[in-house]
Amino acid sequence: MKELELKYGCNPNQKPSRIYMNDGSELPIEVLCGRPGYINFLDAFNGWQLVSELKKATGLPAATSFKHVSPAGAAVGLPLSDILAKIYWVDDLDGLSPLACAYARARGADRMSSFGDFIALSDVCDVDTARLIKREVSDGVIAPGYEPEALELLKQKKKGNYNVIQIDPDYVPAALERKEVYGITFEQGRNELNIDKGFFSNVVTENKELTDAAKIDLAISMITLKYTQSNSVCYVKDGQAIGIGAGQQSRIHCTRLAGQKADNWWLRQSPKALGLQFKDGIGRADRDNAIDLYIGEEYMDVLADGVWENTFKVKPEVFTREEKREWLDKMTDVSLGSDAFFPFGDNIERAHKSGVKYIAQPGGSVRDDNVIDTCNKYGMVMSFTGIRLFHH
Numbered sequence: 001m002k003e004l005e006l007k008y009g010c011n012p013n014q015k016p017s018r019i020y021m022n023d024g025s026e027l028p029i030e031v032l033c034g035r036p037g038y039i040n041f042l043d044a045f046n047g048w049q050l051v052s053e054l055k056k057a058t059g060l061p062a063a064t065s066f067k068h069v070s071p072a073g074a075a076v077g078l079p080l081s082d083i084l085a086k087i088y089w090v091d092d093l094d095g096l097s098p099l100a101c102a103y104a105r106a107r108g109a110d111r112m113s114s115f116g117d118f119i120a121l122s123d124v125c126d127v128d129t130a131r132l133i134k135r136e137v138s139d140g141v142i143a144p145g146y147e148p149e150a151l152e153l154l155k156q157k158k159k160g161n162y163n164v165i166q167i168d169p170d171y172v173p174a175a176l177e178r179k180e181v182y183g184i185t186f187e188q189g190r191n192e193l194n195i196d197k198g199f200f201s202n203v204v205t206e207n208k209e210l211t212d213a214a215k216i217d218l219a220i221s222m223i224t225l226k227y228t229q230s231n232s233v234c235y236v237k238d239g240q241a242i243g244i245g246a247g248q249q250s251r252i253h254c255t256r257l258a259g260q261k262a263d264n265w266w267l268r269q270s271p272k273a274l275g276l277q278f279k280d281g282i283g284r285a286d287r288d289n290a291i292d293l294y295i296g297e298e299y300m301d302v303l304a305d306g307v308w309e310n311t312f313k314v315k316p317e318v319f320t321r322e323e324k325r326e327w328l329d330k331m332t333d334v335s336l337g338s339d340a341f342f343p344f345g346d347n348i349e350r351a352h353k354s355g356v357k358y359i360a361q362p363g364g365s366v367r368d369d370n371v372i373d374t375c376n377k378y379g380m381v382m383s384f385t386g387i388r389l390f391h392h
Contacts, residue, residue, distance in 0.1 A: 047120025075105030075240035221337030345374035
């Protein structure tokens with residue numbers, strides 16, 4: 001197949017629309033089910049690059065959950081704790097495969113943003129992963145292959161219209177990439193930067209104890225940022241992104257947005273959130289929304305009299321600001337990557353509130369000394385990579 005006609009472009013009024021190879025060669029993909037659209041393919045191809053690089057950097061199966069050309073989550077296939085299995089709504093599934101664990105983590109880190117996602121998998125989709133995908137609200141998946149039973153499960157989604165794409169894992173894109181804006185062609189070399197544990201050798205802080213686990217988390221952070229709309233920062237803990245601040249104009253706004261997402265991930269693991277008693281029949285999306293409101297500043301939207309009864313069997317106690325702060329102070333050893341330098345120490349101050357201990361950023365700000373001093377104040381370890389990772 002040398003080209004594929006699409007229903008429309010980014011919006012229904014943008015026609016005609018297609019994907020094709022500029023040199024006339026065969027497309028490196030096969031659509032096994034559904035009819036993916038323009039944005040679906042943007043998510044699929046960016047997501048595939050991300051998980052391929054995560055697999056290369058860590059040796060573990062990887063998954064990502066994409067929305068609007070940025071990842072809502074990304075992770076490698078480490079086992080799930082009982083608490084993570086519960087907050088990701090997979091505690092009823094025993095013995096998940098490493099690939100299924102990777103997707104549970106990628107989907108579960110920010111379930112509000114992942115609703116209706118496009119999935120990318122580094123490995124052949126197995127039955128465990130397909131079962132997990134089948135019960136989530138999702139637009140589609142891309143993978144290098146599918147076990148026969150897994151493919152049959154996925155074909156049952158959306159009344160047989162779920163988008164399933166198989167990509168040739170041996171495909172190598174051209175060294176130059178092009179796109180048009182306002183009828184003008186832009187050309188640049190592909191970002192072939194290899195990110196691995198050795199990428200973080202230039203430690204500039206007093207504390208230089210960068211653990212192997214932190215190096216893996218920082219690699220996950222930077223690879224995720226490589227395929228996230230800039231500006232962005234990415235918080236990572238234990239092999240998964242827990243907060244991504246995509247597409248913000250200000251660096252501190254990236255850090256705050258991603259930090260709030262990381263905080264929400266941790267607050268969902270608190271005894272108060274875990275103890276919420278939902279009414280029978282409440283779906284996962286409604287539970288996610290209720291938890292998000294409960295742990296946030298607008299908790300009365302779900303706790304007001306005449307409202308809480310729609311969701312809970314028992315009216316929950318208010319999760320006070322002081323209680324939340326006490327719980328958040330228990331989150332430690334978080335890694336943070338930034339796709340460009342931190343211009344001020346305020347980013348470090350905000351990162352500290354979300355348990356950040358390890359940081360990787362390009363460096364090169366006129367206020368690098370201030371940023372380093374702020375890290376030293378909290379005993380953080382910071383590496384200057386010397387490489388910017390903007391993605392647009």
